[in-house]
Amino acid sequence: MFLSLRVRASQGTQAIADLRKAVPTGFRGRPTIRRDPCAADCSACRDACPTQAIRLAPVALDLGRCVFCNACAEVCPETKIEFRPEPRMGGNEPVDLTVREGEEEMVRVRASAAFSRLFGRSLKMRQVSAGGCNACELELNAVTNVNFDVQRFGIEWVASPRHADALVLTGPLTRNMKEAVRLAWDAMPEPRFVVAVGACAISGGLYDGAAGVDRGFLESVGPSLYVPGCPPHPLTFVNAILDLLGIA
Amino acid sequence: MKASMTAHQVAVDAIPRLEPGPWREDLLKQLRADMRVVTLVGRRDLDRVAITAVLQASDRSLRVSRTEVAPERGYHEMTTEHAALHCFERELHEQTGVRIAGHPWLKPIRYEGQEQSAMRSHPFYKIEGKEVHEVAVGPIHAGVIEPGSFRFMCLGEQVHHLEIHLGYQHRGVERRLLERDPRSLTPLIETIAGDTSVAHAWAYCSALEGLAGCQLDGETELARAVALELERVAMHLSGLAGMAADVGFLQGATTYGRLRTTAINTMMRLCGSRFGRGALRPGGVRMRLPPETLRDIRANLELLQADLPIINDCFLMARTVQHRLRSTGTLTTAQARELGLVGLAARASGIELDARHLMEHGAYSVVPIQPAVLPDGDCWARARIRIAEIEASLSWISTVIALYPNWEHPPLSIGELAPNQLAISLVEGFRGEVVHCIETGAHGEVVHYKVQDPSLRNWMGLALAVRGNEISDFPICNKSFDLSYCGNDL
Numbered sequence: 001m002f003l004s005l006r007v008r009a010s011q012g013t014q015a016i017a018d019l020r021k022a023v024p025t026g027f028r029g030r031p032t033i034r035r036d037p038c039a040a041d042c043s044a045c046r047d048a049c050p051t052q053a054i055r056l057a058p059v060a061l062d063l064g065r066c067v068f069c070n071a072c073a074e075v076c077p078e079t080k081i082e083f084r085p086e087p088r089m090g091g092n093e094p095v096d097l098t099v100r101e102g103e104e105e106m107v108r109v110r111a112s113a114a115f116s117r118l119f120g121r122s123l124k125m126r127q128v129s130a131g132g133c134n135a136c137e138l139e140l141n142a143v144t145n146v147n148f149d150v151q152r153f154g155i156e157w158v159a160s161p162r163h164a165d166a167l168v169l170t171g172p173l174t175r176n177m178k179e180a181v182r183l184a185w186d187a188m189p190e191p192r193f194v195v196a197v198g199a200c201a202i203s204g205g206l207y208d209g210a211a212g213v214d215r216g217f218l219e220s221v222g223p224s225l226y227v228p229g230c231p232p233h234p235l236t237f238v239n240a241i242l243d244l245l246g247i248a
Numbered sequence: 249m250k251a252s253m254t255a256h257q258v259a260v261d262a263i264p265r266l267e268p269g270p271w272r273e274d275l276l277k278q279l280r281a282d283m284r285v286v287t288l289v290g291r292r293d294l295d296r297v298a299i300t301a302v303l304q305a306s307d308r309s310l311r312v313s314r315t316e317v318a319p320e321r322g323y324h325e326m327t328t329e330h331a332a333l334h335c336f337e338r339e340l341h342e343q344t345g346v347r348i349a350g351h352p353w354l355k356p357i358r359y360e361g362q363e364q365s366a367m368r369s370h371p372f373y374k375i376e377g378k379e380v381h382e383v384a385v386g387p388i389h390a391g392v393i394e395p396g397s398f399r400f401m402c403l404g405e406q407v408h409h410l411e412i413h414l415g416y417q418h419r420g421v422e423r424r425l426l427e428r429d430p431r432s433l434t435p436l437i438e439t440i441a442g443d444t445s446v447a448h449a450w451a452y453c454s455a456l457e458g459l460a461g462c463q464l465d466g467e468t469e470l471a472r473a474v475a476l477e478l479e480r481v482a483m484h485l486s487g488l489a490g491m492a493a494d495v496g497f498l499q500g501a502t503t504y505g506r507l508r509t510t511a512i513n514t515m516m517r518l519c520g521s522r523f524g525r526g527a528l529r530p531g532g533v534r535m536r537l538p539p540e541t542l543r544d545i546r547a548n549l550e551l552l553q554a555d556l557p558i559i560n561d562c563f564l565m566a567r568t569v570q571h572r573l574r575s576t577g578t579l580t581t582a583q584a585r586e587l588g589l590v591g592l593a594a595r596a597s598g599i600e601l602d603a604r605h606l607m608e609h610g611a612y613s614v615v616p617i618q619p620a621v622l623p624d625g626d627c628w629a630r631a632r633i634r635i636a637e638i639e640a641s642l643s644w645i646s647t648v649i650a651l652y653p654n655w656e657h658p659p660l661s662i663g664e665l666a667p668n669q670l671a672i673s674l675v676e677g678f679r680g681e682v683v684h685c686i687e688t689g690a691h692g693e694v695v696h697y698k699v700q701d702p703s704l705r706n707w708m709g710l711a712l713a714v715r716g717n718e719i720s721d722f723p724i725c726n727k728s729f730d731l732s733y734c735g736n737d738l
């Protein structure tokens with residue numbers, strides 16, 4: 001009993017009070033690209049990128065492919081690309097995930113009146129990993145821990161797809177999981193939607209076109225929310241969901 | 249053989265080459281004489297299959313031997329005599345198609361390539377009897393975790409047999425490793441098993457550095473080891489949180505969970521990622537340690553060292569915890585040895601096997617670390633090994649950063665890889681030894697990259713550990729081993 005109290009006392013209150021403003025110190029998050037001229041014929045960043053996330057002239061970076069390895073920033077002779085400790089990223093559509101040169105405003109997930117009405121007060125999510133490396137899964141688990149405590153908004157993981165409103169997918173979608181993902185989706189009652197979490201699920205990431213991957217499911221059922229990262233920080237996920245549901 | 253801290257290297261021409269029969273006899277003889285198998289890897293080379301065996305002696309030296317066979321001819325199995333080879337021979341058959349005559353159970357490890365369509369029709373082991381019933385779980389499980397499927401044969405509540413069916417996570421990692429420049433594979437390597445990013449990255453880097461003739465200084469190795477120990481602390485805390493949750497000890501679940509947050513946030517301060525991604529690169533490290541970061545890291549370590557003993561006491565003294573963990577999921581030393589278990593599961597079953605121990609050079613020779621070993625082999629032992637290893641790692645890190653607070657060295661550049669070499673690296677990740685083998689061809693190109701997560705060997709340990717237990721104890725047994733699906737499925 002006394003021991004228990006000691007643990008409780010040393011624990012204090014761990015919940016992050018304002019999830020919308022919190023900044024994870026040291027985190028390699030959303031990048032910015034300065035509008036400086038590139039040296040003629042330079043393609044160092046594009047060549048260094050393991051996931052073909054970069055387009056040139058002007059430089060643009062696709063957060064849906066980026067695995068935040070920092071290679072592009074390291075090789076850029078103009079040091080144009082800089083990764084910031086900004087966890088807030090995400091989009092309603094793949095096009096929202098592009099970071100452009102000189103862009104000051106970051107694109108945020110747009111609130112949807114329909115999602116807000118249907119799920120704004122209660123959202124049950126079923127997570128399915130289809131080739132996820134367990135880093136995405138660990139970070140998704142963390143959104144319900146004492147620090148992030150997303151349950152305070154009525155948002156929760158559920159065990160059965162029959163109880164779920166959202167199917168939260170991680171991993172590039174493996175061929176061996178194709179049937180199981182489809183079964184989970186078919187078991188979910190309407191209204192329902194898909195969230196793609198991490199570079200793998202959004203674009204295939206490092207496994208785009210790999211031997212064991214089959215992205216057929218996502219081609220037939222488009223996600224309603226994209227959460228970039230490798231893995232996304234729990235704050236990235238929480239903010240993207242809250243934005244979508246229009247929760248302040 | 250050349251050896252660095254974590255990698256061994258040998259010229260392919262210098263590997264003893266034997267005919268399949270004598271090669272097999274020689275292997276079995278060494279295995280009877282107290283050597284242990286590190287790996288057995290096969291590579292298709294035109295119409296032949298080159299099979300390489302790597303054994304380790306008790307003085308830690310490696311012994312490599314090779315045979316070449318026509319796939320349809322193959323060789324006679326060794327699993328019946330030496331059960332620890334079962335996963336290697338199964339993988340060998342799956343990946344190269346080599347015939348392994350007389351093998352008792354050539355079930356695919358991960359259903360890759362043409363095997364994929366056979367995944368559904370696998371004939372699970374059956375037990376006959378009126379009272380016997382089957383429980384099938386997965387591939388999708390109840391929590392936020394990776395997929396895999398489990399088939400239990402039960403008599404009442406008691407599990408008589410468990411068959412583990414894996415492969416759902418198979419992405420095609422090894423093939424992809426050959427499609428890219430071998431010097432820039434780290435981001436991919438870091439995703440082999442996301443919770444073991446650092447251990448896999450280190451195994452890759454050290455094998456590659458050996459092949460490129462690149463020598464690292466001692467401080468860089470220490471920096472890598474700090475990242476590795478932080479990964480161990482974080483994942484052991486995650487395991488303890490999971491076990492506490494599974495026995496309904498919620499204070500343990502939340503407290504270990506929040507301490508894990510402190511550990512992974514420390515990692516993030518060092519390298520920008522809570523999983524250590526980007527911390528290691530071939531030729532060095534990319535970790536930052538400015539004075540204010542060092543101060544915060546020290547503070548985090550102090551917090552962990554102050555708070556852990558309190559929750560450990562609470563956890564270990566709780567009657568519910570003892571009642572559920574003691575004598576649950578027991579694997580005897582003899583069983584663990586027979587199956588060739590590695591890592592924390594082996595140490596919890598009384599086997600002193602830890603790649604960090606007794607190093608002649610490198611980080612763990614500067615500041616040594618003692619392996620934690622317990623004889624009991626139950627869930628309780630696997631929990632206590634975690635606790636002991638967390639304590640050891642934290643004090644190791646504190647010592648190292650007090651002695652060597654300066655490890656910001658930009659990576660050295662990696663040149664051409666030496667031709668016709670085989671590099672084997674072993675790194676003790678939180679689950680156990682991570683093994684990478686890279687073989688180069690005549691022009692220094694990589695002709696084979698074999699990845700081995702400790703999970704490959706330890707899954708069978710879990711299958712045996714649950715025998716005779718209540719099916720309701722399966723989640724705790726599972727969590728106590730905490731094995732990787734994607735690391736196995738590749």
Ligand code: SF4
Pocket residue numbers: 045048049050051052053054061065066067068069070071072073
């Ligand atoms: S940080 Fe992202 S965009 Fe830059 S090289 Fe890495 S994956 Fe490509």
Ligand code: SF4
Pocket residue numbers: 067131132133134135136170171172197198199200201205229230231232439442
């Ligand atoms: S996006 Fe990155 S962290 Fe997430 S599953 Fe894929 S490789 Fe792992």
